[in-house]
Amino acid sequence: SIYSTIKTLDFEIIVVDNGSIDRSCEMVRKDFPKVMLIENKINIGFPKANNMAIRKTDGRFILLLNSDTVLLEDAVEKMVSFLDTHTFVGIVGPQVIGQNGSIQYTCARSFPRYFELFCDLFLINRIFNPKGFLKNTPIFHGDYKKSRYVECLSGCCMLLRRKDLEILGLLDESQLMYYEDIELCHRFTYNRLPCYYLSEARIVHLCGRSSAKIEDKDDPAFSLILTYEGYCKFFKRKYGFLGEILLRIIVILGSIFRMMVAKIGFFCLPKKYSQRANFIFIRYFNLIQWAFRPI
Numbered sequence: 063s064i065y066s067t068i069k070t071l072d073f074e075i076i077v078v079d080n081g082s083i084d085r086s087c088e089m090v091r092k093d094f095p096k097v098m099l100i101e102n103k104i105n106i107g108f109p110k111a112n113n114m115a116i117r118k119t120d121g122r123f124i125l126l127l128n129s130d131t132v133l134l135e136d137a138v139e140k141m142v143s144f145l146d147t148h149t150f151v152g153i154v155g156p157q158v159i160g161q162n163g164s165i166q167y168t169c170a171r172s173f174p175r176y177f178e179l180f181c182d183l184f185l186i187n188r189i190f191n192p193k194g195f196l197k198n199t200p201i202f203h204g205d206y207k208k209s210r211y212v213e214c215l216s217g218c219c220m221l222l223r224r225k226d227l228e229i230l231g232l233l234d235e236s237q238l239m240y241y242e243d244i245e246l247c248h249r250f251t252y253n254r255l256p257c258y259y260l261s262e263a264r265i266v267h268l269c270g271r272s273s274a275k276i277e278d279k280d281d282p283a284f285s286l287i288l289t290y291e292g293y294c295k296f297f298k299r300k301y302g303f304l305g306e307i308l309l310r311i312i313v314i315l316g317s318i319f320r321m322m323v324a325k326i327g328f329f330c331l332p333k334k335y336s337q338r339a340n341f342i343f344i345r346y347f348n349l350i351q352w353a354f355r356p357i
Contacts, residue, residue, distance in 0.1 A: 063133040070139055076118050077129075078102065078111040108217070109233035109242040116232055124227065128218040130268040140263040141221040152255025153222050153247060155215030156263035157206060166267055170212040170259035173248060174293045176312060183316025185323070209261045213251065217243030218267050226255060240285065241292030248296070282341055283348035290349065313353045317346040 064075060075097045079087050081104040090099050100114055112126055123142055127133075141154045158169035172178070181187045220243070230249055233242040247257050281287075290313055297305040320342065327339035 063131075064127075064138075067133045067135050068138050071142060072121075073138075074098065074119065074121065076100065076115040078115050080105040080107070080111050105238075107235065107237070108239040109235045109237070112242075113232040113235065116227065119224070122224055123221055124224055125221050126217065126219065128267065131218055132266040132268075134264045134266065137263040137265055138221070141260055144258070144260055144263075145221055145223065148258070150255070151258045152226055152250035152253075153215055153220050153257045154260050154263075155220045155257065156265050157259070157261045158216055158218060158265055158267045161266065161268055165206045166216070166269065167206065169216040169218075169267075170206065170210070171214050173213045173244065174296055176297075176308065179293065179309070180312050180316065183312065184319055206259075207261055210259055211256050212259045213257065214244055214247040215257050215259065216267075217246075218269075219265050220246075222250075226250070230255075236295065237291060238288060240288040241295055244292060244296055245299075248299075281348070283345040283352075286345055286349055287352045290352070310353045314350055317350045317353070320346040321350075 064073070075094070076099075077090055077094075077097050078100045079090070080102050087099060087101050090097055098118060100111075100118070102111065102114075116124055123145065125138060125141075137156050141156060145151060145154050155169060158166040160166055178187075230253055234245045235242075251257060290309075294306050294309055297309050301308075324339045324343040324346070328336050328343070331339060
């Protein structure tokens with residue numbers, strides 16, 4: 063989709079393969095010989111892989127793009143044009159839609175907040191109308207047809223200037239995934255280079271393909287734990303040691319509540335739902351175990 067949708071810009075593509083075993087590298091070498099391929103023997107994580115690619119680039123702009131995305135017509139041109147003419151903006155991101163055509167609302171969201179995480183864990187946002195007092199949370203189903211400044215963009219597709227990355231630094235490599243976009247957006251915003259959601263630029267995101275493989279086979283709470291690890295780092299960076307403690311308390315209480323709901327569902331719902339309820343129980347049991355780990 064990169065080759066078929068970018069028609070007016072000079073560009074280079076760098077693919078970093080994190081130890082895949084599905085012959086991806088062979089496919090890239092055969093079908094896309096112009097692509098620069100970096101092969102890692104193991105999965106070094108999303109931010110490290112992106113940083114490897116960034117260091118190999120030459121362009122004025124850098125597009126971070128997940129492998130499970132499809133660019134739609136003129137998406138990159140629109141983002142480049144916007145960033146080229148709005149020098150005070152640091153990062154621009156597109157409207158992200160799923161395979162079914164629905165908008166993925168995390169493409170333009172706020173930074174993590176205790177209240178919204180509490181509401182999510184205790185299912186409050188499922189009960190009350192998110193357009194009410196929860197309107198500023200990531201679960202806000204608002205008017206995503208309007209372009210606007212936002213606190214945070216999705217790491218699946220974001221465009222930045224090389225010079226800004228050289229000044230402010232590359233992606234944070236302290237975690238495997240699910241934190242680098244929050245940290246990067248916060249760092250840019252703090253340095254007066256805000257993020258902008260450009261709704262007229264659109265991409266498709268198949269979403270969660272990497273973590274799904276791990277959760278199906280090994281760890282049902284893999285993505286959940288990494289997500290809350292990222293939140294922990296964010297709150298610790300913003301509020302210090304007590305900020306992280308408070309989040310862990312919310313996670314423990316919320317996980318106990320989720321486990322209780324899952325157990326009720328296991329016994330009360332039809333049998334076809336019992337396996338899903340048991341999966342949810344295990345996920346949040348593992349999350350509690352993580353929350354009790356030494357800081």
